[in-house]
Each structure stands twice: as C-alpha cells, then as structure tokens.
Amino acid sequence: MRSRTKILQATLGLIADVGFGGVTIVGAAQAAGVSRQTVYSIFGTREELVSQAISGQLLEAYAEMTSRLEQIEDPGEYVVETIVLGRTVVREHPALAVLLGGGGENPVFDEGMVDRAKPIGHQLLAPLVRRCPELEPHADDIVVMALLLGLSVVLFAGDTMGSDDELRMFLRRWLLPAMPPVGAPTPRDS
Known part of the structure; x- marks a missing residue:
C-alpha cells in the first residue's frame, strides 16, 4: 500500500x-x-x-449515494432516499460522523455550512432534474430543504426513527406533500 x-x-x-x-x-x-x-x-x-x-471520504460517500439514486424516478422518493442514504453513509463512515459532532474546529457548525453544501446537494439532485426538468426552478429550494432535514435527521433523530424503512415512512408522510408535482407548470410556464 x-x-x-x-x-x-x-x-x-x-x-x-x-x-x-x-x-x-x-x-x-x-x-x-x-x-x-x-x-x-x-x-x-x-x-x-x-x-x-x-x-476523500466525502467523495467515496457521494459515489455510493449517486449509484444508489440512479434508478429513482419520482422526485419525492429521490429526496426521501437521499436523506435515508445520507444517514446510512454517516453511520458507515465513522470519520464522517465526527463531522456532525460539536466542537470549535468543526466546519459543519458555522453559519456558512448550508451555502458550502449546496453545490454538493445540486450535484446529487442533478440526475433527477435531468429526468424531470420541470423541477429545475425548484432545485435550490429542494436542496436546502433536503440539507436541513437531512442534517436534522442525522444530528438529532438518533435511533428515534429506528430502521431505514421507518425513516422512509416518516419522510414520505411529511416531505412528499411538500414536493412540487411532476408535470406541474413552472413559474416560467405560467
């Protein structure tokens, strides 16, 4: 080696x-x-x-997530699965879990974190936006919503959500109604 x-x-x-x-x-x-x-x-x-x-660990995790997300067509399910996979990736990579711990040197907890994470969120969402271009005007909102909700799940939910299936059911119940419907007119179409 x-x-x-x-x-x-x-x-x-x-x-x-x-x-x-x-x-x-x-x-x-x-x-x-x-x-x-x-x-x-x-x-x-x-x-x-x-x-x-x-x-390097983040790039590895990103590759794992994108390969798992490739087959998901439904926008809401895509975002739900992104959050579930995010939790799984953090649990599987102990060094990434440290990113989510408190501490003065931790870059996750400064006020610019969401802005720094948005480009990665947009990369994760890009395959879905290519399949459903009507989501493009909503992409930034979807990314921010997924980042904030995903971080909340990883940081604060602990084992409250139990299994990945329990987390999926919770996210579907609350997140799917907030997603723009596929085929709905966009602000540009109106």
Missing part, C-alpha cells in the same frame, strides 16, 4: 477515534507507520492532511 493511502486511512481512523483536534502530523505518521517527514512531504500541513482525508 502506498504511503499516501496509508496516511489517509490512518488519519481517518484518528479522526474517528479522537476527533479533528486530536489529529497531529506525528500521530498520523505513527498510525500509518511512516516518518513524520513523509507526512509533511506529502501533505505539508495538518490542515491539508485532515482536509484531504475528509474530502
């Missing part, structure tokens, strides 16, 4: 175990079984090391 990969995996393990604040170049080097100089030569700074480790 290449040093870069070993270091990134070790860093993700450290993030999951001790949080962002506990990750150091020395700790990552020791966990990966490489020298401190190797870590510095590949990543330069602790911040870059943590950023690349989390970015």
Whole structure:
C-alpha cells in the first residue's frame, strides 16, 4: 500500500477515534507507520492532511449515494432516499460522523455550512432534474430543504426513527406533500 493511502486511512481512523483536534502530523505518521517527514512531504500541513482525508471520504460517500439514486424516478422518493442514504453513509463512515459532532474546529457548525453544501446537494439532485426538468426552478429550494432535514435527521433523530424503512415512512408522510408535482407548470410556464 502506498504511503499516501496509508496516511489517509490512518488519519481517518484518528479522526474517528479522537476527533479533528486530536489529529497531529506525528500521530498520523505513527498510525500509518511512516516518518513524520513523509507526512509533511506529502501533505505539508495538518490542515491539508485532515482536509484531504475528509474530502476523500466525502467523495467515496457521494459515489455510493449517486449509484444508489440512479434508478429513482419520482422526485419525492429521490429526496426521501437521499436523506435515508445520507444517514446510512454517516453511520458507515465513522470519520464522517465526527463531522456532525460539536466542537470549535468543526466546519459543519458555522453559519456558512448550508451555502458550502449546496453545490454538493445540486450535484446529487442533478440526475433527477435531468429526468424531470420541470423541477429545475425548484432545485435550490429542494436542496436546502433536503440539507436541513437531512442534517436534522442525522444530528438529532438518533435511533428515534429506528430502521431505514421507518425513516422512509416518516419522510414520505411529511416531505412528499411538500414536493412540487411532476408535470406541474413552472413559474416560467405560467
């Protein structure tokens, strides 16, 4: 295994175990079984090391989600499944779960988080908008709604929703009526 990969995996393990604040170049080097100089030569700074480790994990999670969402045609079901999958992905990737914990160094809890997450939300929604172009005028609202609701589910619901099927039923009951109907006129059509 290449040093870069070993270091990134070790860093993700450290993030999951001790949080962002506990990750150091020395700790990552020791966990990966490489020298401190190797870590510095590949990543330069602790911040870059943590950023690349989390970015890689997010890209992996994004790929998992998009492959599962490809077959869903109904807009409401697409958003419901995006939220359910978001919870599943966070549960399956312990370092991502740390993103949702409190703390002064956590980028999820600053006021610009939703604006930074919107481009990713739009990427997740893009296949649906291509299939249902009438949703395009509502895309930003759908993304914000899914982000806020999805974060609430992951952060606050815990096991309240129990299984994925229980979460789906809850989301369908409250979210589907709020979704614009497919085939409905858009503001441009009116």
